[in-house]
Amino acid sequence: MLKNDLFLRAARGEHTERPPVWLMRQAGRILPQYRSLRASLSGFKELVETPELACEVTIQPVDELDVDAAIIFSDILVIPDAMGLPYEMIPGKGPFFPRTITSAEDVHQLLEGEEAAASINYVFDAIELTKKELNNRVPLIGFAGAPFTIFCYMFEGQGSKTFSKAKKVIYQNPGLAHILLDKITSSTIAYLKNQIKAGADLIQVFDSWAGVLTPHSFATYSLPYLKRIVDEIKDVPVTLFAKGTWHSLNAIADTGCNVIGLDWTQSPKDVRKLLGEKQVFQGNLDPCALYADADTIRKMTNTMLHEFGPHYIANLGHGVYPDTPLDNVKVFVETVKRFNLVENT
Numbered sequence: 205m206l207k208n209d210l211f212l213r214a215a216r217g218e219h220t221e222r223p224p225v226w227l228m229r230q231a232g233r234i235l236p237q238y239r240s241l242r243a244s245l246s247g248f249k250e251l252v253e254t255p256e257l258a259c260e261v262t263i264q265p266v267d268e269l270d271v272d273a274a275i276i277f278s279d280i281l282v283i284p285d286a287m288g289l290p291y292e293m294i295p296g297k298g299p300f301f302p303r304t305i306t307s308a309e310d311v312h313q314l315l316e317g318e319e320a321a322a323s324i325n326y327v328f329d330a331i332e333l334t335k336k337e338l339n340n341r342v343p344l345i346g347f348a349g350a351p352f353t354i355f356c357y358m359f360e361g362q363g364s365k366t367f368s369k370a371k372k373v374i375y376q377n378p379g380l381a382h383i384l385l386d387k388i389t390s391s392t393i394a395y396l397k398n399q400i401k402a403g404a405d406l407i408q409v410f411d412s413w414a415g416v417l418t419p420h421s422f423a424t425y426s427l428p429y430l431k432r433i434v435d436e437i438k439d440v441p442v443t444l445f446a447k448g449t450w451h452s453l454n455a456i457a458d459t460g461c462n463v464i465g466l467d468w469t470q471s472p473k474d475v476r477k478l479l480g481e482k483q484v485f486q487g488n489l490d491p492c493a494l495y496a497d498a499d500t501i502r503k504m505t506n507t508m509l510h511e512f513g514p515h516y517i518a519n520l521g522h523g524v525y526p527d528t529p530l531d532n533v534k535v536f537v538e539t540v541k542r543f544n545l546v547e548n549t
């Protein structure tokens with residue numbers, strides 16, 4: 205059915221002629237067509253909550269970069285919003301929550317499960333519309349934030365280097381932390397199942413701030429919830445991207461996820477040694493490497509492709525930075541597309 209199913213075949217562990225390629229945060233400010241559409245709107249939320257607009261910006265990078273997958277344009281923060289903590293997106297600063305969790309009572313008042321997920325209709329509509337508009341060119345990725353990363357925003361109310369307000373709760377009130385993580389997880393599972401019903405071909409879970417946890421806290425406050433999500437998503441492959449968790453790769457593989465997303469702090473050779481040739485990895489070029497000249501980008505990309513070998517999806521180690529020159533992004537994508545797995549590994 206799909207005209208280009210490289211990405212899904214690789215995610216399922218099947219053989220591909222070359223590695224598929226896409227970029228985390230490919231839909232967004234690296235593209236002039238995104239910036240001009242965004243400038244004409246009242247704000248980020250209008251874009252996320254209007255299916256026709258979300259569909260348009262989801263397809264922009266497929267047209268412009270010719271990547272092997274689209275990712276639905278949305279944000280991980282739609283989950284706290286639907287549970288009862290609305291977010292704002294402050295231009296030039298990022299997310300901001302006027303209200304945060306300050307008591308057990310706040311936690312008890314949050315919606316959970318289907319009831320929370322039901323109000324995120326705009327994402328399900330955007331997925332349905334985008335599947336139609338893509339007309340089977342490439343698969344469509346659905347996504348959500350990991351429970352721990354959402355938990356961070358619910359206490360902190362904004363970005364942070366340390367997320368110490370959120371971490372304070374796991375040391376002072378672990379019982380409450382688990383009650384909240386459980387509610388976020390049930391909402392996320394319902395949300396992801398609805399994305400799949402609407403047409404998402406693969407699910408990626410972003411645990412962007414997992415790296416602030418100790419290995420033990422990651423095993424206690426993040427992994428069990430990631431595992432529950434993986435257990436519940438049966439119909440499509442699942443990618444877990446838990447940034448900064450090089451210490452727990454074996455445990456992440458043991459969740460049974462199909463693909464492990466890697467940040468740039470792990471070397472392809474080391475992760476292959478640890479988890480073998482069959483494990484499907486995604487990543488992990490340093491996003492800053494795309495500031496280099498074209499020849500250097502080609503060299504670094506080819507080395508990475510060669511070292512990962514088969515069972516691999518090319519990407520960066522985190523989202524592409526908004527000031528990355530578009531031509532450099534294109535050099536990266538084209539280098540992957542020229543790579544021949546049979547000749548080179």
Ligand code: CP3
Pocket residue numbers: 227228229230231232233242248275276277278279280281293295297298299347363410412523
């Ligand atoms: O192309 C894609 O990846 C799809 C769109 C997407 C966005 N956010 C759009 C967005 C995805 C997958 C996300 C996920 C997301 N959002 C994560 C996890 C991935 C990661 O980077 O670790 C996180 C932590 C967030 C929370 C968030 N949203 C932050 C911290 C910010 C501000 C920083 C920034 O990039 O500006 C956002 C805003 C945001 N989300 C923008 C976009 C395109 C920029 C807002 C704008 O256009 O004004």
